[in-house]
C-alpha cells in the first residue's frame with residue numbers, strides 16, 4: 001500500500017511539472033497569422049467590438065468570451081480536506097477544476113486565487129470581476145464565511161454565483177442516496193443519518209436531503225467537538241445551530257448503530273473498523289473527504305462486505321464528487337442564461353444523475369462514472385428557464 005501511495009505521489013508531481021508546468025493553457029480561437037488578421041484582432045479592428053459593447057452592454061456576450069467563461073474563485077481557506085493552506089497552495093486544485101470544466105463541458109474557466117479572508121473585502125474583489133466572467137464558481141472557501149459570501153454576491157452581482165462545495169456536492173450526494181434508497185427499497189422518512197463535518201459541504205447536503213424528505217429529527221451532525229447536541233456551548237455558528245440535536249450523545253460511535261447513513265465531509269480517518277461494525281445492515285458510508293477519506297473502501301470491505309461505500313476519489317468505484325455536477329450545471333446555466341439555481345432544479349438534477357444508473361439487484365453502483373457521456377445532456381436539460 002505504502003509503495004502504491006509513494007508511486008502515486010511521484011507520478012502526480014511529474015504530471016503537474018512536465019512537459020509544461022501546470023494543467024491548462026490559453027488557446028487563440030481566431031486566425032492570427034498575418035498583419036491582416038492582426039488589424040482585426042488588435043488595433044484598429046478591435047475598437048469596433050469595444051464600441052459595440054459601449055453602445056449596448058449585452059454585446060459583450062456577442063463579441064467576447066464572457067458567455068462561456070467561468071471564474072473559479074477561492075481564497076484558499078478550505079482546500080479539499082487540507083484545510084486553510086492559503087491561495088497559492090490552492091492553485092493546483094483550481095487549475096484542476098479549470099481543466100475539468102474544459103474537458104467535460106467545453107467551458108473555459110480561469111482560476112483566481114485571492115489573498116483575502118475578510119468576507120466583505122473578498123466580495124468587493126469578486127464583484128469587480130463581474131465584466132470578465134459569465135458565471136462564478138466559488139471553491140474551497142471555508143464555512144461559515146462561505147454562506148455569507150455566496151448570499152452577498154448573489155445580491156450584488158448580475159451573473160450566476162454557485163458555491164460548488166455546497167451545491168455541487170449536495171446534488172451528487174442526493175443522487176447517490178436516491179439510488180441507495182431504490183436498491184434498499186427504503187422510505188426516506190425512516191432513514192437516520194450522522195455527519196462528520198458541519199461545514200459548507202455537509203450542511204448543504206443535509207439541507208438538500210431534507211428537501212428530498214429526510215426528517216430533520218433523523219439527523220445527527222458532528223464536527224471537531226463531536227455531535228452538536230443540546231449541551232454544546234462552543235464553536236456554534238448560525239448554520240450549525242439549525243442542526244442542534246435533542247440528545248446528550250457526544251460521539252459518532254454512540255449513535256452509529258442506528259444511523260444507516262454516514263456522511264463524511266470532514267477529514268480523513270474519522271471512522272475505523274470498530275465503529276462501522278455497529279452500523280445497520282447494508283448501510284451507506286459517504287467517505288468524501290479529499291484526498292484522504294474518512295475511511296478507505298478496503299477497510300470497509302474487510303469488516304463489513306454488506307456496506308455501500310462512496311469516496312470523493314477517482315481511484316475507487318462510486319466516486320461521489322462535485323465533478324459529476326459543476327461542469328454540466330454551468331453548461332446549463334450559461335446556455336440558458338439562468339442566474340439562480342433553486343432547490344427544485346437541484347433536486348431535478350439529482351434525480352437525473354441517479355436515473356443514469358440502471359438499478360440491478362446485487363449491484364452497489366450508485367453514481368455514474370465521471371466519463372459517462374449522458375451527464376452532458378441530462379444535467380443541462382434538467383435546468384428549466
Ligand SMILES: NC(=O)C1=CN([C@@H]2O[C@H](COP(=O)(O)OP(=O)(O)OC[C@H]3O[C@@H](n4cnc5c(N)ncnc54)[C@H](OP(=O)(O)O)[C@@H]3O)[C@@H](O)[C@H]2O)C=CC1
Pocket residue numbers: 077078079080081082140141142143165166169196197198199200201202222223224225235264265266267270288289290291311312320321322323
Ligand atoms: N467529494 C466531494 O465532492 C467533496 C468533498 N469535500 C470534502 O469535504 C471536506 C470539508 O469541506 P468543506 O465543507 O468545504 O470545508 P469546511 O471548512 O466548510 O468544513 C469542514 C468541516 O469539517 C470539520 N472537521 C474538520 N476536522 C474534523 C475532525 N477531525 N473531526 C470532525 N470534523 C472535522 C470541521 O469542523 P469544525 O466546524 O468544528 O471546524 C467543519 O465542520 C473536505 O475534506 C473536502 O475535501 C468537499 C466538497 C466536495
Ligand SMILES: CC(=O)C(=O)O
Pocket residue numbers: 079080081140164165289290312321322323
Ligand atoms: C471535490 C471538492 O470540491 C473538494 O474536495 O473540496
Ligand SMILES: [Mg+2]
Pocket residue numbers: 080139140164165
Ligand atoms: Mg472543493
